[in-house]
Amino acid sequence: MSRAYLPTSPLSDRPIRLRINTVAGPLQLHADAKTGPLAFWRDDRRPVSVVPNAFALPAGPVEGGGTCPQLSPTACRACYAVRLEVGPFDDFGRVIARNLDTVRGLRVAGGKYLTEALGALVDRSAALQTAAGVRVPSFRWFSSGDIFAPWLAAAVRDVQRARPSVAFWGYTRSVKYLPNLLGRSGLPKNARWFVSVDPENVATHGKAAARYGLPVAYLAANSAEAVELRVRVEEMRGEVWGRVTCPAGGVWAGDGLGPSYVSGLDGRRASLVRGHVAGACAACGACLPAGAVRDVVFLRHGGAGSAETFQRLEVRRAVRA
DSSP states (O other), X not given: OGGGGSOSSOOOSSOOOOEEEETTEEEEOBOOTTTSSOEEEOTTSOOEESSOOEEEOOOSOGGGTOSOTTOOTTGGGGOHHHHHHHTTOHHHHHHHXXXXXXXXXXXXXXXXHHHHHHHHHHHHHHHHHHHTTOXXXXXXXXXXXXXXXXXXXXXXXXXXXXXXXSEEEEEESXXXXXXXXXXXXXXXTTEEEEEEEOTTXXXXXXXXXXXXXXXXXXXXXXXXXXXXXXXXXXXXXXXXXOEEEOGGGTTTTTSSSSOTTEEOTTSOGGGOOSEEEEEHHHHHOTTSSSSXXXXXXXXXXXXXXXXXXXXXXXXXXXXXX
């Protein structure tokens, strides 16, 4: 099933910047090699996305300049997006901060402007994917950050429904905005959203996943903790769901073939070579809307993190002197 998300043509060996200008400022997609269907692995650096297909906003607490209103203080210290911003990717921090300013400005200008702008980003990404031979273009919401307002959830909902040929997916802790994301008719067939659950929020977020019939993304320190979380969620659901462990977060990490967040263009890890590669999400396809609905396990996705990571983030955003 995942072959539908993989390219058949290399298209380019240079990253394609996908940016649009709006009435409130520019919006730009995150060139995430893990989510993108096509990336290029040079000998002197890590793989870089050729076709961006992810939308990102600042991660972290809202009071600290982020967009994660229901984060888990301890578990979210493992956030890969925070370390991207405070690490060697300065441009990433500038892009997502600018995205947030523009999103808020579009809200002030009028709800239709935000929906139109997000739709334009999706359309341009989908066109590039189609040009590369991807049968079903895919799009990841919030590769950094989260849904921070009901009007943003509604805009995402409308964009998804208007583009049935694009496969959308995302993970959220912002369960208070799920009614706005789902609307009266629920998710369309071309979208899949996971409720992000960890030991700190399992009581509330596991209940939300059960209430709305959504799959769960477990963030666990190890397999034993993942089992404990699953048992608690299944008690709330009253049934057992299928599940899969993210290969990019564990299964592939120690195979010695290279960065675990990319695969060969054919979707096989064993065929991974330098040059053109595919993002792990497109190669795996477990989180995308085609196929069976299953929970996914992330074994401490992004690493353990530390308190110092969030302190550096606050300094960068001028929240902490």
